[in-house]
Amino acid sequence: MxxxxxxxxxxxxxxxxxxxxxxxxxxxxxxxxxxxxxxxxxxxxxxxxxxxxxxxxxxxxxxxxxxxxxxxxxxxxxxxxxxxxxxxxxxxxxxxxxxxxxxxxxxxxxxxxxxxxxxxNDNAYLSYWEELEKFADNALFPSHYLVIKPTDEYHPQSKKGIKDLAELKAAFEWAKGLSSKGIIYVENDLRAFAxxxxxxxxxxxxxxxxxxxNSLCPQCQTPGFWIKDVKRGLPCNACGLATDQEIAKVWGCLKCDHELTEGMKVFKLADPSKCHHCNP
Ligand SMILES: [Zn+2]
Ligand SMILES: [Zn+2]
Incomplete structure (x- = not known):
């Protein structure tokens, strides 16, 4: 427990x-x-x-x-x-x-x-219904809902949570009617349910x-014992200089000063493709 x-x-x-x-x-x-x-x-x-x-x-x-x-x-x-x-x-x-x-x-x-x-997270400016239908397909509509605004993304009015073709058509006509140049802005609705x-x-x-x-500190049993630092500098296999490849993870406790360094199981060298010296 x-x-x-x-x-x-x-x-x-x-x-x-x-x-x-x-x-x-x-x-x-x-x-x-x-x-x-x-x-x-x-x-x-x-x-x-x-x-x-x-x-x-x-x-x-x-x-x-x-x-x-x-x-x-x-x-x-x-x-x-x-x-x-x-x-x-x-x-x-x-x-x-x-x-x-x-x-x-x-x-x-x-x-x-x-x-x-x-x-x-797609968005577009468009003027024609056919363009909007194409955008909607690419934006994974209707599983992903859409937002429509007249003119541009800063317009104070919007229709959000558009989730079917009838709503999309209505929102398109609404936005065109309010847009000075007949341009509408459409984007994916980013709210979680949408x-x-x-x-x-x-x-x-x-x-x-x-x-x-669920990860408890081995010393004081406080939850949240987790990786708090990653040590880098694995030597390059070709030139031996330090790369930014990982050497070890340092685990730490949120309450006490207990730390564990989880090194690599097998000593290895970094591939020269990861080396800034050999492969800048
Ligand atoms: Zn190298
Ligand atoms: Zn602890």
Whole structure:
């Protein structure tokens, strides 16, 4: 029995995230998720330009967790905050980072879960229905919902959560009527319930969090014993100089100073293709 089992944990969301978060935490950690939407999380930021995000992704997720705990009068709270960026490798692919935080006031603990994956996040400016139909196909509509605005993405009016062809047609006509040059802006709806690709990434971040909640410090038994540093500098097989390839992971405790260095099982050298000296 861990310190989280059979405890109620608050989850503030109005976007259906409890479906995956409760599923993972109930089965893997044994805590009971209580969802609330008594506070409008859109006040802390929207993806559709109306409201900028409250601080950093971590600031926003901590704030949501604190509000949820307060509303439900619980000493354990969880929240999720997503960010949409370009992929960290080529910068060309729409990318989604999901950050979860678990706050345990009773044990003075904060544990985070994270997942980073390709996103379904397309957008376009267009004028004709045929273009919109083609865009919708590529944007995985209708499994993924759409947002339409007149003129551009900064237009104050929008139709969100468009989920069938009749709604799409109506939104298209509506936006054309309001657009000065007959141009409309369309994008994927990024809210969790409207974007199954994102919902799956939230599930992965929750699994990451659950794994950390279940990982206890060998010395003091505090949950959240996890990798806190990665040592790099594996020597190149050809020239012997240090590369940025990994040598070892350092695991650490959130409470005590216990650390474990998990080195490589077999000593090896870095492939010269990873060497800045041999293959700049
Ligand atoms: Zn080299
Ligand atoms: Zn410890």
């Amino acid at each position: 861990g310190i989280f089992s059979n405890r109620s944990v608050s989850l503030l969301t109005k976007h259906g995230k409890e479906k995956v978060i409760a599923d993972v935490l109930n089965t893997q950690v044994g805590c009971l998720v209580q969802q609330t939407d008594a506070y409008d999380t859109d006040l802390l930021g929207t993806f559709t330009q109306e409201t900028p995000r409250y601080g950093s992704q971590l600031d926003a997720v901590r704030k949501k967790a604190a509000i949820g705990m307060d509303l439900l009068k619980l000493d354990l709270g969880i929240a999720d905050e997503g960010a949409f960026v370009n992929d960290p490798h080529s910068g060309m692919i729409p990318w989604n980072n999901e950050l979860l935080v678990l706050i345990d006031q009773k044990h003075q603990l904060e544990i985070t879960g994270f997942s980073s994956a390709p996103a379904q 974007n199954p690709t994102r919902m799956e990434n939230i599930r992965k971040a929750t699994v990451d969090l659950a794994n950390k909640m």
